[in-house]
Amino acid sequence: MSESIKTRFLVIxxxxxxxxxxxxxxxxxxxxxxxxxxLLDASENYQGVNRVVYPDRGNIYDxxxxxxxxxxxxxxxxxxxxxxxxxxxxxxxAASVLGLDYAQILGYAxxxxxxxxPVYHVLDDFVSQDKIIELETIKADYGSRKAKGNEILPNxxxxxxxxxxxxTYPEETLASNILGFYSYLDRTGGIGYFGLEEAYDxxxxxxxxxxFYAFDPQRLSTVEEVPPGVTLILTLDxxxxxxxxxxxxxxxxxxxxxxxxxxxxxxxxxxxxAMATAPRLDPNKYWEYAELFPNPTPYNAAISxxxxxxxxxxxxxxxxxxxxxxxxxxxxxxxxGAFNIGGATIYNWNMGAWGDVDMTECLQYSLNVCMSWLSxxxxxxxxxxxxxxxxxxxxxxxxxxxxxxxxxxxxxxSLWYEVDLATNSFGQGISLTPIQMVxxxxxxxxxxxxxxxxxVKAMVIDGQQYDVDPVVVGNPIKAETAHTLTNxxxxxxxxxxxxxxxxxxxxxxxxxxxEIATPYGYSATETNASFVGWGPAEDPKFLVYVWLEKPSxxxxxxxxxxxxxxxLVSKLVVLMDIPPDSVRLAGSNKTTGQ
Amino acid sequence: xxxxxxxxxxxxxxxxxxxxxxxxxxxxIAVATVAGLYLYISGRSAATGRxxxxxxxxxATLHRQNNDLETQLGEIQSERALSERINxxxxxxxxxxxxLYLEVPGYVPAEGPSFAPPPTIKEERTPILxxxxxxxxxxxxxxxxxxxTQSPTPTIEVxx
Numbered sequence: 001m002s003e004s005i006k007t008r009f010l011v012i013x014x015x016x017x018x019x020x021x022x023x024x025x026x027x028x029x030x031x032x033x034x035x036x037x038x039l040l041d042a043s044e045n046y047q048g049v050n051r052v053v054y055p056d057r058g059n060i061y062d063x064x065x066x067x068x069x070x071x072x073x074x075x076x077x078x079x080x081x082x083x084x085x086x087x088x089x090x091x092x093x094a095a096s097v098l099g100l101d102y103a104q105i106l107g108y109a110x111x112x113x114x115x116x117x118p119v120y121h122v123l124d125d126f127v128s129q130d131k132i133i134e135l136e137t138i139k140a141d142y143g144s145r146k147a148k149g150n151e152i153l154p155n156x157x158x159x160x161x162x163x164x165x166x167x168t169y170p171e172e173t174l175a176s177n178i179l180g181f182y183s184y185l186d187r188t189g190g191i192g193y194f195g196l197e198e199a200y201d202x203x204x205x206x207x208x209x210x211x212f213y214a215f216d217p218q219r220l221s222t223v224e225e226v227p228p229g230v231t232l233i234l235t236l237d238x239x240x241x242x243x244x245x246x247x248x249x250x251x252x253x254x255x256x257x258x259x260x261x262x263x264x265x266x267x268x269x270x271x272x273x274a275m276a277t278a279p280r281l282d283p284n285k286y287w288e289y290a291e292l293f294p295n296p297t298p299y300n301a302a303i304s305x306x307x308x309x310x311x312x313x314x315x316x317x318x319x320x321x322x323x324x325x326x327x328x329x330x331x332x333x334x335x336x337g338a339f340n341i342g343g344a345t346i347y348n349w350n351m352g353a354w355g356d357v358d359m360t361e362c363l364q365y366s367l368n369v370c371m372s373w374l375s376x377x378x379x380x381x382x383x384x385x386x387x388x389x390x391x392x393x394x395x396x397x398x399x400x401x402x403x404x405x406x407x408x409x410x411x412x413x414s415l416w417y418e419v420d421l422a423t424n425s426f427g428q429g430i431s432l433t434p435i436q437m438v439x440x441x442x443x444x445x446x447x448x449x450x451x452x453x454x455x456v457k458a459m460v461i462d463g464q465q466y467d468v469d470p471v472v473v474g475n476p477i478k479a480e481t482a483h484t485l486t487n488x489x490x491x492x493x494x495x496x497x498x499x500x501x502x503x504x505x506x507x508x509x510x511x512x513x514x515e516i517a518t519p520y521g522y523s524a525t526e527t528n529a530s531f532v533g534w535g536p537a538e539d540p541k542f543l544v545y546v547w548l549e550k551p552s553x554x555x556x557x558x559x560x561x562x563x564x565x566x567x568l569v570s571k572l573v574v575l576m577d578i579p580p581d582s583v584r585l586a587g588s589n590k591t592t593g594q
Numbered sequence: 595x596x597x598x599x600x601x602x603x604x605x606x607x608x609x610x611x612x613x614x615x616x617x618x619x620x621x622x623i624a625v626a627t628v629a630g631l632y633l634y635i636s637g638r639s640a641a642t643g644r645x646x647x648x649x650x651x652x653x654a655t656l657h658r659q660n661n662d663l664e665t666q667l668g669e670i671q672s673e674r675a676l677s678e679r680i681n682x683x684x685x686x687x688x689x690x691x692x693x694l695y696l697e698v699p700g701y702v703p704a705e706g707p708s709f710a711p712p713p714t715i716k717e718e719r720t721p722i723l724x725x726x727x728x729x730x731x732x733x734x735x736x737x738x739x740x741x742x743t744q745s746p747t748p749t750i751e752v753x754x
Contacts (some may be wrong), residue, residue: 065707067668
């Protein structure tokens with residue numbers, strides 16, 4: 001090889017190296033400019049998208065696994081203005097299928113995106129599946145047509161529908177006072193109101209998560225699965241709830257009452273089996289709330305409405321008297337028909353004097369004078385200590401939103417008078433909610449143990465089911481006292497051949513007729529008629545509380561509420577598979593089935 | 595011997611050129627092999643990723659369909675719907691007098707509904723993509739070499 005050729009090769013090599021070096025340096029320089037960094041930053045937007053995923057709201061089931069609250073698919077319909085090629089066709093189809101205004105849709109469809117106009121415009125939301133099927137059929141039909149020559153085929157490009165969840169309550173008004181409702185029309189800020197939807201709002205809603213959806217398949221290292229909200233399984237039995245609501249509606253109509261409440265309760269574990277109130281809202285149409293519940297109508301009177309319970313309260317007074325050792329069932333009392341205390345005179349319900357009576361007869365004849373004597377003999381300290389141990393000075397803490405209570409007047413309070421010690425003993429001058437009464441009285445039906453009332457039996461969290469253990473909130477009386485009092489109440493019902501008796505079943509119970517306070521004193525014609533009872537007496541499986549507000553056919557609980565109790569329990573024992581005493585006690589060691 | 599070889603090369607210098615060409619070809623083949631492997635892995639990774647995206651979409655659709663079906667079932671079995679069916683069939687609820695109770699030795703009443711298993715120790719989520727799809731080539735070779743020195747591990751099946 002000659003020298004000149006070698007030189008030429010060398011020159012070419014040097015030139016190539018210099019050019020390659022310049023290109024390399026330029027590449028490095030360009031990659032580190034501000035513009036390159038901006039480009040890199042901008043490219044992040046094209047690698048994926050961050051979306052906030054709202055989990056499906058948890059379902060609610062009754063104790064047998066029947067759906068009370070769930071979710072279904074509904075659709076948002078919108079216009080992607082960049083994709084619309086035939087605004088008239090889009091407007092025409094959207095107007096005819098969705099029932100919207102043609103001119104308005106056409107106006108949106110003809111807008112040019114940008115310059116303040118959005119790229120996407122929402123036309124309608126919560127559209128049903130049927131309408132989407134209709135739109136899909138039209139779209140498929142347009143897509144299947146073939147153009148002849150220069151013919152322009154119709155299309156609805158740019159009309160989009162996006163699926164999302166909608167809260168639904170398949171049982172409509174059934175148990176709506178317990179469920180509450182969820183304001184599902186607000187898709188990002190919806191919250192639960194009243195009942196379980198309020199009490200368990202955050203658990204049912206789950207935790208919204210910001211999830212990165214990568215467009216680059218290689219960046220999908222894990223599937224980001226957002227767990228759904230907590231599923232609730234209740235102590236409530238739908239069949240018993242339906243029957244209870246039916247009986248309540250019939251009772252209100254029959255008695256001419258202004259309203260009412262019936263509670264069916266499991267005294268052994270504090271589970272609410274049924275809780276019926278009136279009126280009831282269809283939570284699927286929760287916007288009708290204000291119309292159906294004008295102030296001050298409570299959404300769920302069983303936990304939100306306080307009233308003077310009247311003579312059903314005597315169960316608690318007698319429990320305190322027996323438990324404190326003041327009396328026993330055979331203790332005699334001379335009823336003179338009047339009892340003076342604090343400058344006032346207490347009379348019996350019929351203004352009569354019942355003479356020599358024992359404690360069972362005090363309950364059987366519902367004697368105010370006898371009860372006043374018991375409370376004053378116990379003294380305020382003992383009496384109110386018992387009332388507090390029955391939980392009457394606080395809310396029960398039931399797992400429903402909207403519970404309220406009325407403060408218990410105690411000695412030393414400015415509003416407490418000596419006469420209250422007597423009137424409180426027979427359920428006047430004291431305001432309580434039905435659930436407070438039920439919780440307190442259930443201790444008598446449950447060997448002196450008082451359980452926390454609750455609706456939720458179990459929860460499913462992230463694919464695992466957690467049972468909710470019953471909670472003992474106190475032992476206000478001894479088991480022996482509870483058994484003694486139950487027997488006394490069984491006897492008192494049987495002795496008076498009460499309207500509350502249920503053929504074949506031993507039940508314990510007490511009527512109540514509470515006078516209603518007005519600005520001018522207690523009304524003689526308007527009362528709260530109530531009845532509390534439980535059974536089977538030797539092993540209670542249910543406790544039923546009936547309250548009818550201002551009945552017109554009779555003011556007496558024994559004539560209005562007691563028959564409702566009997567009627568309801570005769571259905572309840574069938575639904576709960578509780579055999580009559582003759583079968584159950586004969587084979588008490590054997591399990592029976594219906 | 596060494597002298598003979600040197601002499602042979604001096605007599606036929608093309609042998610040296612062949613050596614250089616051979617080395618160059620070896621490098622080219624090695625680079626091509628690595629590039630081919632990289633392409634193969636990347637292709638499979640991309641295909642799997644796309645499949646995952648499709649399955650995610652399908653999963654969301656199935657979740658919604660499941661919710662819809664459950665709600666439809668709830669409506670069909672609602673108390674109101676069942677009452678209407680009972681009435682249309684001329685049936686009515688059992689009354690207290692009509693209930694007949696039989697002693698069934700050993701009968702245990704049904705427990706409440708079970709929607710999910712009871713709580714257990716939660717398992718760690720396994721990445722849905724095998725390391726082969728996410729490692730660099732060097733990492734992959736290193737992991738294979740490391741695995742070779744350790745006891746064999748069971749194959750993990752991709753379960754998106």
